[in-house]
Amino acid sequence: MKIERLLPGIAGIVFLAVIPLLPVPPFWLTILNNIGLASLVTIGLVLLTGVGGLTSFGQAAFCGFGAYTTAVLSTNYGFSPWLTLPLSLIVGAATALPLGLITVRLSGHFLPLGTIAWGLALYYLFGKIDLLGRYDGISGVPPVEVAGYRFLSDGSIYYLIWFFVIAVAIGAKNLLDSRIGRGIRALRGGGQAAEAFGVNIVRAKLTVFVFAGVVAALSGWLYAHMQRSVNPTPFGLSMGIEYLLMAVVGGSGHVWGAIFGASIVLIMKDVLQRFLPDLIGTTANLEMVVFGILLVVILQLARDGLWPFVLKLLPKRPARSLPTSDDKLAKRTLAPAGSSLIKVEKARKAFGGLVAVNDVSFEVRAGQVVGLIGPNGAGKSTTFNLITGLASLTSGSVFYEGQPLTGDSPREVAKHGIARTFQHAKILPDMSVLENVALGAHLRGSAGVFRSFLRLERRQEATLLAEAAVQLERVGLGAYRDRPAGDLALGQIRILEIARALSADPAVLLLDEPAAGLRHGEKQELANLLKKLREEGVSVLLVEHDMGFVMGLVDHLVVLDFGTLIAEGKPADVRKHPAVVAAYLGGVA
Numbered sequence: 209m210k211i212e213r214l215l216p217g218i219a220g221i222v223f224l225a226v227i228p229l230l231p232v233p234p235f236w237l238t239i240l241n242n243i244g245l246a247s248l249v250t251i252g253l254v255l256l257t258g259v260g261g262l263t264s265f266g267q268a269a270f271c272g273f274g275a276y277t278t279a280v281l282s283t284n285y286g287f288s289p290w291l292t293l294p295l296s297l298i299v300g301a302a303t304a305l306p307l308g309l310i311t312v313r314l315s316g317h318f319l320p321l322g323t324i325a326w327g328l329a330l331y332y333l334f335g336k337i338d339l340l341g342r343y344d345g346i347s348g349v350p351p352v353e354v355a356g357y358r359f360l361s362d363g364s365i366y367y368l369i370w371f372f373v374i375a376v377a378i379g380a381k382n383l384l385d386s387r388i389g390r391g392i393r394a395l396r397g398g399g400q401a402a403e404a405f406g407v408n409i410v411r412a413k414l415t416v417f418v419f420a421g422v423v424a425a426l427s428g429w430l431y432a433h434m435q436r437s438v439n440p441t442p443f444g445l446s447m448g449i450e451y452l453l454m455a456v457v458g459g460s461g462h463v464w465g466a467i468f469g470a471s472i473v474l475i476m477k478d479v480l481q482r483f484l485p486d487l488i489g490t491t492a493n494l495e496m497v498v499f500g501i502l503l504v505v506i507l508q509l510a511r512d513g514l515w516p517f518v519l520k521l522l523p524k525r526p527a528r529s530l531p532t533s534d535d536k537l538a539k540r541t542l543a544p545a546g547s548s549l550i551k552v553e554k555a556r557k558a559f560g561g562l563v564a565v566n567d568v569s570f571e572v573r574a575g576q577v578v579g580l581i582g583p584n585g586a587g588k589s590t591t592f593n594l595i596t597g598l599a600s601l602t603s604g605s606v607f608y609e610g611q612p613l614t615g616d617s618p619r620e621v622a623k624h625g626i627a628r629t630f631q632h633a634k635i636l637p638d639m640s641v642l643e644n645v646a647l648g649a650h651l652r653g654s655a656g657v658f659r660s661f662l663r664l665e666r667r668q669e670a671t672l673l674a675e676a677a678v679q680l681e682r683v684g685l686g687a688y689r690d691r692p693a694g695d696l697a698l699g700q701i702r703i704l705e706i707a708r709a710l711s712a713d714p715a716v717l718l719l720d721e722p723a724a725g726l727r728h729g730e731k732q733e734l735a736n737l738l739k740k741l742r743e744e745g746v747s748v749l750l751v752e753h754d755m756g757f758v759m760g761l762v763d764h765l766v767v768l769d770f771g772t773l774i775a776e777g778k779p780a781d782v783r784k785h786p787a788v789v790a791a792y793l794g795g796v797a
């Protein structure tokens with residue numbers, strides 16, 4: 209990595225390191241320590257809510273698990289704090305996992321409501337258990353010690369807290385910047401595209417849920433040894449709301465924004481608590497009113513929070529160069545030309561009384577480009593979804609190389625080497641074009657969460673990115689590699705989806721209306737690309753509306769009307785078929 213890219217980080221760390229050495233008022237250190245503790249929870253929330261799209265009001269409860277674990281074990285049983293550290297994190301993970309299993313399956317507003325429910329329940333639980341000292345809590349928690357040095361003062365525990373904050377922030381950045389992270393970042397867009405390339409969506413959600421729970425537990429562990437006592441108050445719902453506010457203020461999608469958001473909220477809280485009572489003449493918790501207003505203003509005016517504004521003020525970091533890699537990814541052995549790849553046998557799909565696909569049978573053979581056409585509502589997309597696992601068959605079967613695909617999820621279908629594009633393109637607009645394409649290569653990598661967190665998978669990641677770059681060149685989008693995918697025109701987005709599918713090293717490409725919305729010239733370029741891919745041995749099944757586009761391209765045509773197959777064969781023959789002329793071409797063929 210270029211040293212210029214590291215300079216802002218190094219400057220920040222040096223700045224943090226010298227603060228306690230300066231003659232700063234002691235309450236500054238207290239505030240900085242509290243900011244550090246809150247930053248840990250907020251970094252977890254950035255991944256969970258900002259990146260993963262899973263809103264949680266209950267993170268303070270996980271701080272409680274970390275704090276109580278170490279408080280009980282170190283006071284009642286004499287455990288060393290360093291031994292309780294992994295135990296606190298394990299308890300955080302062990303509680304986050306079952307709660308996550310229940311919560312991440314909730315959708316819409318039920319998800320935040322679910323987190324409020326368990327956030328409240330756990331708070332009251334902490335206050336009711338004798339072992340945890342009920343609402344009085346546990347006091348006499350020992351300080352952390354290293355080689356006889358006790359982290360007693362605010363100035364010393366400051367270093368411990370900020371060491372963990374920086375380490376977790378770097379780890380979180382590493383995680384997001386990896387194969388696993390691409391899957392997590394895809395959650396916000398609904399996750400359908402990611403799942404079609406083999407990302408396990410439930411596991412990705414659980415990963416961020418457990419990560420957020422563990423870092424909150426770490427914050428709780430540090431809090432217990434800083435405060436030297438623990439009671440339920442800081443682990444209630446109002447703190448959970450405050451953490452969420454910090455994530456929103458900072459910028460819910462930015463790891464460093466978490467620290468910024470925690471700083472703004474806690475400094476504002478301190479200032480408001482000091483001056484508001486004098487200004488207004490009451491001691492009520494009026495800072496919550498101000499925070500409420502702040503939240504509404506930020507959600508209205510700066511949905512990405514304030515960190516993007518800070519980024520604009522900072523000097524621009526040099527662009528990252530594409531990592532080079534001499535490693536080659538394994539390539540799939542393609543089936544011999546002419547052999548059966550996808551076989552649809554009497555596939556039927558009924559939506560209530562409507563039969564969208566009515567006992568349809570057809571085949572895609574290796575090396576062929578097969579077109580699936582039909583008027584609006586003919587059942588093309590439903591047939592497509594039956595093959596890719598997005599919809600389940602009412603009856604009938606789908607085979608891939610003779611193996612039944614029936615009942616397979618989109619992720620399992622992807623593992624067979626079936627890669628798809630979407631009728632309504634599903635890209636991740638904030639991610640670079642290269643990263644969007646690299647998402648397609650998900651199943652060709654293997655690095656997990658820990659290796660990614662520690663940045664030990666760089667070699668494999670470089671290979672995946674290099675492969676994505678090759679596919680971008682292959683489809684002619686190489687010049688757009690580092691641009692945000694959201695900057696591309698519709699035609700380019702459709703090509704990007706093809707590059708993403710190609711980076712999965714597919715045996716067969718399934719393209720859902722790839723020419724929809726393209727201009728004449730763009731359609732020609734797309735047709736040329738598909739012909740080139742066929743020459744390279746890639747088989748294609750494409751759903752299309754545009755007759756001219758399909759006729760000049762496909763080897764075999766399947767025509768549906770009202771869910772029923774009305775004709776199939778060579779394009780020239782199908783074109784003359786009376787049922788097709790009547791139903792689809794309206795006599796213009």
Ligand SMILES: Nc1ncnc2c1ncn2[C@@H]1O[C@H](COP(=O)(O)OP(=O)(O)OP(=O)(O)O)[C@@H](O)[C@H]1O
Nearest residue numbers: 559562563564582583584585586587588589590591
């Ligand atoms: N989830 C669903 N629930 C109920 N009906 C559905 C559902 N999905 C599709 N349909 C119906 O099934 C029929 C076939 O739809 P489908 O989208 O497969 O057609 P299509 O040939 O792809 O059409 P288009 O070219 O307009 O996309 C239509 O009548 C549609 O309204």
